[in-house]
Structure formats: structure tokens, C-alpha cells
Amino acid sequence: xxxxxxxxxxxxxxxxxxxxxxxxxxxxxxxxxxxxxxxxxxxxxxxxxxxxxxxxxxxxxxxxxxxxxxxxxxxxxxxxxxxxxxxxxxxxxxxxxxxxxxxxxxxxxxxxxxxxxxxxxxxxxxxxxxxxxxxxxxxxxxxxxxxxxxxxxxxxxxxxxxxxxxxxxxxxxxxxxxxxxxxxxxxxxxxxxxxxxxxxxxxxxxxxxxxxxxxxxxxxxxxxxxxxxxxxxxxxxxxxxxxxxxx
Amino acid sequence: xxxxxxxxxxxxxxxxxxxxxxxxxxxxxxxxxxxxxxxxxxxxxxxxxxxxxxxxxxxxxxxxxxxxxxxxxxxxxxxxxxxxxxxxxxxxxxxxxxxxxxxxxxxxxxxxxxxxxxxxxxxxxxxxxxxxxxxxxxxxxxxxxxxxxxxxxxxxxxxxxxxxxxxxxxxxxxxxxxxxxxxxxxxxxxxxxxxxxxxxxxxxxxxxxxxxxxxxxxxxxxxxxxxxxxxxxxxxxxxxxxxxxxxxxxxxxxxxxxxxxxxxxxxxxxxxxxxxxxxxxxxxxxxxxxxxxxxxxxxxxxxxxxxxxxxxxxxxxxxxxxxxxxxxxxxxxxxxxxxxxxxxxxxxxxxxxxxxxxxxxxxxxxxxxxxxxxxxxxxxxxxxxxxxxxxxxxxxxxxxxxxxxxxxxxxxxxxxxxxxxxxxxxxxxxxxxxxxxxxxxxxxxx
Numbered sequence: 111x112x113x114x115x116x117x118x119x120x121x122x123x124x125x126x127x128x129x130x131x132x133x134x135x136x137x138x139x140x141x142x143x144x145x146x147x148x149x150x151x152x153x154x155x156x157x158x159x160x161x162x163x164x165x166x167x168x169x170x171x172x173x174x175x176x177x178x179x180x181x182x183x184x185x186x187x188x189x190x191x192x193x194x195x196x197x198x199x200x201x202x203x204x205x206x207x208x209x210x211x212x213x214x215x216x217x218x219x220x221x222x223x224x225x226x227x228x229x230x231x232x233x234x235x236x237x238x239x240x241x242x243x244x245x246x247x248x249x250x251x252x253x254x255x256x257x258x259x260x261x262x263x264x265x266x267x268x269x270x271x272x273x274x275x276x277x278x279x280x281x282x283x284x285x286x287x288x289x290x291x292x293x294x295x296x297x298x299x300x301x302x303x304x305x306x307x308x309x310x311x312x313x314x315x316x317x318x319x320x321x322x323x324x325x326x327x328x329x330x331x332x333x334x335x336x337x338x339x340x341x342x343x344x345x346x347x348x349x350x351x352x353x354x355x356x357x
Numbered sequence: 358x359x360x361x362x363x364x365x366x367x368x369x370x371x372x373x374x375x376x377x378x379x380x381x382x383x384x385x386x387x388x389x390x391x392x393x394x395x396x397x398x399x400x401x402x403x404x405x406x407x408x409x410x411x412x413x414x415x416x417x418x419x420x421x422x423x424x425x426x427x428x429x430x431x432x433x434x435x436x437x438x439x440x441x442x443x444x445x446x447x448x449x450x451x452x453x454x455x456x457x458x459x460x461x462x463x464x465x466x467x468x469x470x471x472x473x474x475x476x477x478x479x480x481x482x483x484x485x486x487x488x489x490x491x492x493x494x495x496x497x498x499x500x501x502x503x504x505x506x507x508x509x510x511x512x513x514x515x516x517x518x519x520x521x522x523x524x525x526x527x528x529x530x531x532x533x534x535x536x537x538x539x540x541x542x543x544x545x546x547x548x549x550x551x552x553x554x555x556x557x558x559x560x561x562x563x564x565x566x567x568x569x570x571x572x573x574x575x576x577x578x579x580x581x582x583x584x585x586x587x588x589x590x591x592x593x594x595x596x597x598x599x600x601x602x603x604x605x606x607x608x609x610x611x612x613x614x615x616x617x618x619x620x621x622x623x624x625x626x627x628x629x630x631x632x633x634x635x636x637x638x639x640x641x642x643x644x645x646x647x648x649x650x651x652x653x654x655x656x657x658x659x660x661x662x663x664x665x666x667x668x669x670x671x672x673x674x675x676x677x678x679x680x681x682x683x684x685x686x687x688x689x690x691x692x693x694x695x696x697x698x699x700x701x702x703x704x705x706x707x708x709x710x711x712x713x714x715x716x717x718x719x720x721x722x723x724x725x726x727x728x729x730x731x732x733x734x735x736x737x738x739x740x741x742x743x744x745x746x747x748x749x750x751x752x753x754x755x756x757x758x759x760x761x762x763x764x765x766x767x768x769x770x771x772x773x774x775x776x777x778x779x780x781x782x783x784x785x786x787x788x789x790x791x792x793x794x795x796x797x798x799x800x801x802x803x
Contacts, residue, residue, distance in 0.1 A: 154793060231800065261787065356763075
């Protein structure tokens, strides 16, 4: 059983943060909210999302599992105007999702969850540095780096205590330093890793500019990117494997 | 063989010798053109070329979609028509740049303009070339799908322009051109069964049909010609495709097919460096363990074509893709990217492995005329296979590889032999900067 009413913004934000990595996903319809875990086919980028029942106008579920085509569902959600509510209801008989937006009814065929790639185990990483910054600073870093290169280095300078972003291109460079004053919080530790901008650009699209973003970093280790949406009732954790410079 | 010993074997002196020979030979082209003119006069009867034979076609792209469609024929050398077809045989026979130019400039391109999807007035109502077997375009399509040169008679509108088009980076150079009035078959061309099958199936997407032909043993050169003539794909989609575009389309399509085949294969288990040299180009192919990733970096020496000013710095261009391939056409390296990628994927598919692969292409000033992207394809293909029978007196390391401990160690070592520094390479190359790891490598499992 699943029946829920949610604002278009909240649903769209949730779907967008997953669709940057995969085309289809499994959605766990838990009693206390939705959960999605997915990894891209190359096993490079992972998303772990939860959307609490409190983020919905109304929410009823009892632990079901559905598989959806994300771009389909995003297209439908995109039919709603800002501020409109979307009603979702699972038809257990037909295994289809009934979607209603202000009188518009859409019946969405679901995908057999067994046919969707297995959900990833979340790696247990020991990441020594933690950086808390505003979404707009993540956006600024990624956008500037993309002008000169296809990859970006993220690191923490332990001595002078700052977080830095480096991008080296064929001819041009980008460098950004954010000290304790520019950041919301910083826990220094040995950290320097290179990441593909292809992935980071996509993840950045899903990060609200006015939200608080927490980065966990290590040396040639994946980055963990955590942020909230829907007034803190939705949580997204991305994990991205680095490009290795030393081997 | 250890990588350092492997690299030791590259003899710079031989290169210098070849350079000297290449320069001498380039003057022969002028003599050759005069001979062509004489042969052409002999073959012309009135304004019709009688007893001609055509091994291949050329579809231009100027003024698209009203493009020049051409029949290529080796005037006065009909008995050896097969030799004029651009394919892997040219590499196997050790053709040098001037051999290619001689072959190509001996081919008369008799062409006529046609619309890509409605070549005749009759077909304007249903724009697609799939039923066009009459007239000039029809004859041209017959030649494209036949498996050997076709005898025909071509009526010319005027005497040919003997000027030579030096070619581009993708298509092979072209020779003299003439405006054709008509063409008639002098025999019933033989069309291989699989080609008939793709031709007759009008509900088969072009990509699937191309892959089918490839699996049936047709090389990309044959498929390119068939695609160019609009002889495969869904009926309404069939149209004439400029040769230059179809070369890249076929390399890309077959490459995607092969990439799919190795997607779930185990990775190579050591870092290997392969090298091959051909026509003033040197190719380093570095394979490393891990999931599929590919990059081509081109270094064009000052004084080579595309970088003609001898005072300029080495030109660098690169393009790369990750495990899932690219979502956009490459901006830099163009058709060479897909040709090199095909060569690598064919090797990996044949050994049932995937790998991370960096191809470094050095273009020296010996490369004085572009011969077409087939040169890239064959050089990379044969880096793994070696030079058959030491063709053309070429000494080569092709077919052997050097081993290295790490990918970046191998790149650093190879960089000592490159015209650019390791630092500059790292700035330009996505793979030299860092290899994409995956999350499994960091799982300590919860």
C-alpha cells in the first residue's frame, strides 16, 4: 500500500538528485518515508537519498518496493506548476503508479525491481577532513573549474587551515581557497583528491545553492557530499570515487 | 619485455633515413600526374569513358544536401582496380604517403550532384534513396554494394579537372574530377548475401545492420561504402551519406558494439605499452588494469600538416571517454579518435578483456600529406598484431609490448620520448592526470 501527496518542488528535487547518476532506480516505500540508493553503471558515483514522511502533505506506506523510469516520472512531475501538489498512489493489482496533478491523471507503468541493477552497499570510509560550506560555493568552484579542465582537485591545507579547489587545464588554471571565515565549518586532516568534473557537474546540479553542504575528504579517497533539501526533511549523500594520480 | 628495454629498441636513425627517402619520392608525384593525363587521353572515346571499371565511390559533402556523388575509376589501369580501394591492404603492403597519393590521384572521380534523400524526380514524393537503382545514383549504389570492381561506361560532360585535392584528416585524398552525364553498368554486379539481407530488410536500424555486417566479416571499409550509398537502415531513413561522415559513423558504431562486448569482461592484469610507427606517425598504446576508459592525445610537430609553421610549438589535442562512452561528438581529434578507439577495442574484444587505454599519437614533420583516417585505424590495429612479413622494409616493434609496474610510471617513461614534457601531457590528458577509480576499490564492506 502506498498513497502520498507531495509538493512538486519536493518531488522534483528528490528525483533530480538521483537521475544525475542513473536512468532507473528502486524506491523503497517505508513507513517513515521514501528511500533510494543507486550507483552509476561504472560504479564511480553513488547516491543515498531519504525523504521523510514529514516532507509530504500526507503519506501512507507499508514497506513496498517499486522500480521506476526516472526520466518518465520527472517529465510527469514537470507538468505540475510551482506550488501544485502531486498525488501518488500505487495500484497493487496492476502494479502501476497513479499520478494526479490538479485533475490530470497519469498512469505510469513500473519497472520490475529485479530487472534494475542491484543497489550498492555503502562503503564505510574513514575520511579525515570535513568541510561545511554553502551550496553556492560548491557551484562556483565546479563552474570555474569546468572552464579550464575536465577534472578538479579538492583538498585541505592542514597548516594554514583552509579548503582549496584546483583545476589545471592545457593553458589556464583555476585556484580557490576558502578559510574558516568563508566556511561554515572546517575540520582539517590530510586531504587531496582529484575528481572527474563530468560527475561533479551533475551532482552540483542537484545541490540547492542556499543549502549547507558537508564534504568529507581524504587522500586519493572518495568524497562524500551531504546536503539536505525540503526544509531538512530530505537528505542526500553522494559518494564519488577519485581519479588516481599515483598508480 | 621490460618497458625500458622495449623503448631502447626504437632507432632514431632509421627514422631519419625514411625521412630522406620520403622527401625524394615526393617529387615523383608530379611525373605521375603527367602520365595520368596521357593515360586519360587514351581511354577517352568521344566524351565517354569506355571500358572503365569502378572499385569504389565517393560521396562529397559540399552544398549538403545537394551533394556530389562520384564513381571512382582507375583510368588506364583497369586490371588492377582492386588495388585502388582504400583498406587495410594498403598498410599490409607497406604503402608510403606517396604510394597512397599515387593510387588516389589515379582515380578519376566522375561525379554528378544529387539530393541525399531524393536523387531522382520520381522519388521526390517519397524522399529516401532506398529504391533508387536507376540512373547515375543507381549505378553508383550498385558499385558501392558490390564486392568487387564493376565494369561500366561513364558519359562525361566535360574534360576532367586534373587538380588534386590534398584531402582532409578523415577522407583519403582525391584525384582528378569530371562532371558525369550518365553511367551504365556493363555487367551484373555480384552482391554478397549478407549485404542483400541488410538491403532487403527495410525495418532494420542502420546501427544494427552495420554491426551485423561487421560480425559477418565485412571490414569497416566495406560497411562505410554501403552506408554511404544509403543501402542500409530503415527505409525512410535511407539517404546518401558523405564519405567523410560515414567513415566516422561506422568507426563509432562498430566501436560501441565492441565496447558493449567487453563491458563485463575481466580487466587486463598488467600495464602494457605497445608502439607502432607508420607514415611519419608514431602511436603509443598504453593499457592498464581497470574498467574501460579511453583517450587519444595527438601531438602534432611543427612543420607537419595542420601545424605548418616550423617555429610553432607542438600542437596538442585530446578527447576521452569513460566507462559509459561519450554523450557528445569529440571537439578535438575528430575522426582519428573513433578510428584509434576501434583499433584498441578490436584487440580487447579478441582477448576478452577490458582496460584503461591511452593512445598517444605523435605526428612528425615526415607526415607531409594527410592520407586519411585509415592510417590511424590500421596503425593502432596493427600495433597489437605486428607488421606482416616486415612489409616495405619497415623495422617495427609492433606486435610486442613493454611491461610497466604502474600506469603513471609507464606514461612518465614514455613521456621522455615524446615531443612534449610529462607535465604538459598531464595538463592536457585526462588519463595522464588521473585514472578513474571505482567505489569497490574503497569498500571495506559494512
